[in-house]
Structure formats: C-alpha cells, structure tokens
Amino acid sequence: MSKMWSGRFREPLDPAFEEWQRSFPFDVRLLPQEVAASKAHARAIAAAGILTEAELVKMLDGLDRVIPFALEEAGAVSGLTPGAAAAIVALHPEAEDIHHFVELTLTKVIGDLALKLHTGRSRNEQIATDMRLFVRDAIDETLAGTVAWREALVDQAQAAGEAVMPSYTHLQRAEPVLIAHWLLAYVAMLERDFSRLSDCRARLNLCPLGSGAIAGATLKLDRTIAAEALGFDGPTTNSMDATSDRDFAIEFTQAVATIGLHISRFAEELTLHSTAEFGFLDLPERYSTGSSAMPQKKTPI
Amino acid sequence: MLALLPGFTRSLRFRESVMKTASAQGYLNAMAAATYLTYKGVPFRKAHEKIGNAVRFGLETGRELNELTLAELKELGEEFEADFFDAITLEATLDCHDVTGGTARNQVKDALRGASARIATDKAWLASVHLKLGAALKPGVEQIARV
Numbered sequence: 001m002s003k004m005w006s007g008r009f010r011e012p013l014d015p016a017f018e019e020w021q022r023s024f025p026f027d028v029r030l031l032p033q034e035v036a037a038s039k040a041h042a043r044a045i046a047a048a049g050i051l052t053e054a055e056l057v058k059m060l061d062g063l064d065r066v067i068p069f070a071l072e073e074a075g076a077v078s079g080l081t082p083g084a085a086a087a088i089v090a091l092h093p094e095a096e097d098i099h100h101f102v103e104l105t106l107t108k109v110i111g112d113l114a115l116k117l118h119t120g121r122s123r124n125e126q127i128a129t130d131m132r133l134f135v136r137d138a139i140d141e142t143l144a145g146t147v148a149w150r151e152a153l154v155d156q157a158q159a160a161g162e163a164v165m166p167s168y169t170h171l172q173r174a175e176p177v178l179i180a181h182w183l184l185a186y187v188a189m190l191e192r193d194f195s196r197l198s199d200c201r202a203r204l205n206l207c208p209l210g211s212g213a214i215a216g217a218t219l220k221l222d223r224t225i226a227a228e229a230l231g232f233d234g235p236t237t238n239s240m241d242a243t244s245d246r247d248f249a250i251e252f253t254q255a256v257a258t259i260g261l262h263i264s265r266f267a268e269e270l271t272l273h274s275t276a277e278f279g280f281l282d283l284p285e286r287y288s289t290g291s292s293a294m295p296q297k298k299t300p301i
Numbered sequence: 302m303l304a305l306l307p308g309f310t311r312s313l314r315f316r317e318s319v320m321k322t323a324s325a326q327g328y329l330n331a332m333a334a335a336t337y338l339t340y341k342g343v344p345f346r347k348a349h350e351k352i353g354n355a356v357r358f359g360l361e362t363g364r365e366l367n368e369l370t371l372a373e374l375k376e377l378g379e380e381f382e383a384d385f386f387d388a389i390t391l392e393a394t395l396d397c398h399d400v401t402g403g404t405a406r407n408q409v410k411d412a413l414r415g416a417s418a419r420i421a422t423d424k425a426w427l428a429s430v431h432l433k434l435g436a437a438l439k440p441g442v443e444q445i446a447r448v
Contacts, residue, residue: 036438140430145303147423152307154416162406164391165320166329175332176324176394177404179315180413187416194423231437263302270313279319284312287305 004100004118027098028085031067033133034098034126038106039063040229041121041209044221050119059117062110063102070105098130099123120219121209124243128208133230135252139201142256146190146197153190157183165280189262196255204248207232211239321391326365328356330389333397334366337388341380351378 003009039060046056067080074091076084088101095101106114157180165182166173207227210217216239217223223235236242273280288298331352338348352366355377359366367386374381387393392406399405402412 140427140434142303143423144427145306147420147427149303149306149310150416150420152310154413154420156310156313157409157413157416160315160317163315163317163320164324164395165315166323166327173323173327173329175398175404176329176391178395178406178409179317179320180409181404184409184412184416191416191419198426229437231434259303263306266306280316280323282314282316284309284314286312287309 003096004103004123022095023097024092024095024101025089027127027130028089028101030098030127030130030134031070031080031085031088031102033130033137034102035063035066036133036230037126037129037209037226038102038117040207040226042117043229044209044223044225045116045119045121045219047225048120048219048221050116050219055113055116058110058113059106062106062114065109066102066105069109070101097123099126120212120217120221122211122213122217122243124213125208125211125217125239128211128243128245129230131246132204132208132232132248135204135248136201139197139252142259143194143197143201146193146259150187150190150194153183153187157187186262186266189265190259193255193259193262196258197252200248200251200255202233203251205231205233206236206242207234208236208242210235211242214240214243325391328359328366330366330391330394331356333394334385334389336397337385338378338380341382343378343380351380 042051042056042059042063045051046053051059070088071077071080071084074084074087076087078084089095092101092104095104103114103117106117160179160183163179164176165179167175167177167182207223207230209226209230210221210223212218227233227235270281272278274283283298285298334355335345335348335352338351339345343351355366355369355374358373358377359369367389371381371383371385374385388397396405396407399408401408
C-alpha cells in the first residue's frame with residue numbers, strides 16, 4: 001500500500017473504507033488550481049535552496065505538462081471538461097485525492113525529482129489554497145456575468161425611451177413608471193451583487209501556502225513568493241486560521257444565492273408580464289418551450 | 302443561468318401600446334392628483350380624501366379623473382383649477398416623481414447615465430484583475446469548461 005502517508009502504517013486499509021475516504025472523485029475539479037499552487041510552491045522551495053535553478057525549471061515544465069498528460073491518458077480531446085475529469089478519475093483508482101494524483105502524474109513526467117515537491121508543504125494548506133483559487137475564479141466569472149446582464153438591461157432601457165408601464169404593489173396597479181425605470185431596478189440589484197462579490201474576493205485574496213499542516217511550514221520559506229505567483233495580495237497571517245478557514249466559501253455561497261434571488265424575481269415578473277392577462281410582452285421564441293398537448297402554448301422558461 | 306440572461310434580456314419585445322393603455326387607465330394618476338392639491342396648499346391627508354372622493358365619483362359615473370368637468374371637481378374641492386388637467390396627464394404623472402431614484406423622465410435619463418458609467422468602471426476593473434492574474438499565473442493551465 002503506497003499512500004502519501006503510509007510510512008508508519010503496517011496494516012492494509014479496509015477496502016470499503018478506502019473507497020469511501022478518497023476525495024479524488026470530487027476534488028478532481030481542482031486540477032488546474034492544484035497545478036498552479038504546486039508551481040508556486042516549487043518557486044518557494046527553490047528560493048529556500050531545496051531545488052536548484054535547473055531542477056525548478058524542470059519541475060515547472062513538468063507541472064505544466066500534468067494536465068495535457070492526464071487528458072491524453074484518458075483519451076480526452078476537448079480539454080478539461082467534466083466528462084474528461086470523470087474519465088481521469090476512472091483511470092486512476094490508486095489516486096487518493098487531487099494532491100496525490102498530481103504528484104503521481106508528475107512522477108511519470110519528470111521522474112524522482114517529483115518527490116521533492118512536497119517538501120515543507122501539507123495537504124491542509126494545499127486544499128485551503130486550491131479552494132480560494134477555485135472560488136476566486138468562480139467569482140471572476142460571476143462578476144463578468146453580472147456586468148454582461150447589466151449591459152443588456154441598460155441597452156434595453158435606453159431602447160425603451162419614454163415608454164411607460166404600470167407598476168404594481170400587491171399585484172394591484174399602483175403608478176405609471178418608465179419601462180426603463182423598471183429595468184434599472186434590476187441594474188441596481190446587480191450593482192450590489194457586484195459589490196458583494198468583489199468585496200468577498202478582496203477578503204479571500206491572501207495565500208495560505210506556507211501555513212504547513214497547522215503550525216506553519218518548518219522550512220524557512222519566503223511566503224510572499226508563492227502568494228505573488230498566484231495573484232494573491234500576500235500571505236495569510238495565522239496558520240491555524242488559514243488551514244481551517246472556509247468563511248470565503250460561505251460568503252461566496254451567500255452572495256451567489258442573492259443573485260439567484262434577483263434572477264428569480266426577474267423571471268417571475270416576466271412570467272406574469274407574458275400572460276394573456278397582462279399582455280405586456282412577446283416571449284422570444286428562442287427562449288421558450290411548447291406543450292406536447294396544447295398546440296397554442298408558448299411557455300417562458 | 303447567468304450566461305443566458307444577456308441574450309434573453311436583449312430578445313424581449315415589450316408591447317408598448319398595451320402597457321401605455323394600462324398606465325393611462327384605472328386612476329393611476331391619483332397620487333399625482335393628490336400632489337397637485339398639496340401644491341395648492343391643501344394638507345396631504347385632506348388632499349388624499351378629496352382625491353379619494355373624486356375617484357369614487359369617477360367610478361360611479363364611469364369616467365377617469367381627466368374626464369370630470371371643472372365644475373364637478375369644484376364640488377369636491379374649491380382648490381381645483383383649470384390647470385388640474387395638465388397635472389394629471391401621463392407625462393405629468395411620471396415627471397412628478399422628480400427625485401433621485403424616481404421615475405421622472407429626466408431622473409431616469411440621469412440614472413441611465415450613472416448605470417452606464419458604472420458598467421464601464423466595473424469592466425475596466427475586471428480587465429485589470431484579469432491582467433494581473435494573467436501575469437502572475439503562467440498561461441497554459443486549462444480551466445475546467447463550465448457547462
């Protein structure tokens with residue numbers, strides 16, 4: 001049995017337990033983040049004298065080849081899609097988790113030099129770092145998405161000019177408003193969403209690498225090296241907090257749930273507006289479905 | 302889901318004439334009417350009551366507020382004058398909300414300007430973030446495609 005930790009163990013694992021405890025089936029999603037964080041760590045340990053310049057170059061190049069190598073092994077041709085990730089997992093029952101997998105693959109690519117990578121490192125700091133990178137990527141994508149939607153809303157608002165609509169309180173007609181004014185309500189919500197997410201991003205943007213397992217790395221690492229390499233604003237300040245904190249994930253989930261609420265409101269209003277009773281808008285056919293029973297039906301989805 | 306929304310939003314076509322008709326009926330100008338009386342010096346609670354009576358009268362005689370005669374209005378309140386009708390047109394009803402964040406036409410124009418400016422700022426910030434990350438993280442690390 002060769003786990004990353006099997007040195008002091010003599011008894012083999014119960015097979016059912018082994019199957020249950022491995023996280024690779026879901027943390028495979030962190031493959032790009034794990035590679036990036038490993039490259040950053042490689043730079044840090046090179047600066048600490050663990051790797052020579054030549055070894056660092058070889059290791060960085062090897063890490064860059066991990067994903068293409070894994071994809072080719074799994075016969076995937078269109079990049080790291082969820083399907084390709086699943087194929088990679090299926091091909092590697094020996095890999096306990098994403099960290100193990102990257103080290104195994106790196107060993108195939110550059111040989112025994114790969115065994116130096118984990119010097120002065122712990123999976124506790126790796127997963128904390130990978131998760132921050134993953135959430136940060138998700139934030140950046142979501143931020144761009146909210147801006148694109150804002151733009152579409154503003155364009156529609158401008159196109160609406162001085163056209164009017166009734167506003168409603170408790171579904172009773174209340175007062176006339178400009179259609180543009182109604183659309184701008186959603187822009188206001190999305191501006192808050194943007195603010196909330198970019199705030200979350202700023203708060204999570206410190207690097208846990210060098211926090212060790214819990215008490216800090218035992219190697220005298222310059223922690224700013226890895227932090228800068230990964231686009232973080234600096235290293236985290238307390239190792240016990242950094243390795244255990246997932247506040248950023250909770251905050252991100254909350255922010256995204258609020259966006260979901262805003263989308264839901266928009267959908268609900270449009271659903272009402274497109275009824276025969278309201279008759280306010282023509283449903284775009286490209287975004288509607290029909291009914292297999294009722295020929296006249298056009299359903300907003 | 303977010304990725305679908307810009308295209309979906311751009312494809313919406315509003316039935317503006319239907320919405321306009323709906324906006325001009327049903328005494329939706331009652332608040333504007335009450336505001337008119339307030340500017341004539343009537344305490345708001347009283348103005349609210351007088352317009353309420355006017356709406357009631359309109360309902361009973363099957364007419365909107367702008368279809369009542371000045372004589373009839375005078376019965377409901379001596380403060381009503383000939384300029385009442387201009388104060389309750391659809392345009393006036395919109396423009397009486399002339400505050401920041403209100404639906405007055407000039408306010409909405411300002412709001413649109415502000416919204417566009419903030420889109421430009423946010424796009425620029427996102428671009429700079431992207432640039433900073435691109436410089437830090439070596440290119441060539443593929444991201445998991447999001448379905």
